[in-house]
Amino acid sequence: xxxxxxxxxxxxxxxxxxxxxxxxAVLLCGGDRHAGEDLLQQALLKVALRWRSAQDSPVAYTxxxxxxxxxxxxxxxHRRPAEEPWTAVAERGMTAAVDGALARDEVVTALRExxxxxxxxxxxxxxxxxxxxxxxxxxxxxxxxxxxxxSRGLDRLRTLLDKAEVDR
Numbered sequence: 001x002x003x004x005x006x007x008x009x010x011x012x013x014x015x016x017x018x019x020x021x022x023x024x025a026v027l028l029c030g031g032d033r034h035a036g037e038d039l040l041q042q043a044l045l046k047v048a049l050r051w052r053s054a055q056d057s058p059v060a061y062t063x064x065x066x067x068x069x070x071x072x073x074x075x076x077x078h079r080r081p082a083e084e085p086w087t088a089v090a091e092r093g094m095t096a097a098v099d100g101a102l103a104r105d106e107v108v109t110a111l112r113e114x115x116x117x118x119x120x121x122x123x124x125x126x127x128x129x130x131x132x133x134x135x136x137x138x139x140x141x142x143x144x145x146x147x148x149x150x151s152r153g154l155d156r157l158r159t160l161l162d163k164a165e166v167d168r
């Protein structure tokens with residue numbers, strides 16, 4: 001069986017949007033750049049395989065794939081021993097776009113402390129600037145659930161960042 005390649009428009013989409021999508025993937029993975037890269041690779045593969053249906057709204061389709069894969073990753077991580085978390089010191093070869101997004105290690109560290117649903121709600125609502133309805137659709141929940149998760153996530157982030165400020 002021969003698989004058709006998506007074509008030039010898919011390539012243009014990847015080149016044009018990969019930095020922003022990588023930033024989202026890294027944040028969905030709690031700041032783990034390598035996991036974010038893997039997540040984005042998997043999402044782009046899914047998009048490429050379904051390019052005909054995804055090409056009308058490739059960013060939304062890719063975000064949905066990222067959120068679903070992040071949920072799968074979370075379930076997978078619960079079944080294996082914890083790994084050492086990513087640190088900014090260990091990363092030297094970052095691209096400028098991701099480097100700027102991850103420069104605030106305290107924010108990424110605080111995001112990592114949030115429960116997954118709160119992290120996803122905060123990243124999609126405030127980092128990706130999606131509406132409550134778009135976020136609810138991606139998270140497969142009600143708009144009220146998005147609002148409460150985002151609100152609780154922001155409250156928790158404030159507390160964690162205030163604590164980090166005091167500790168410095």
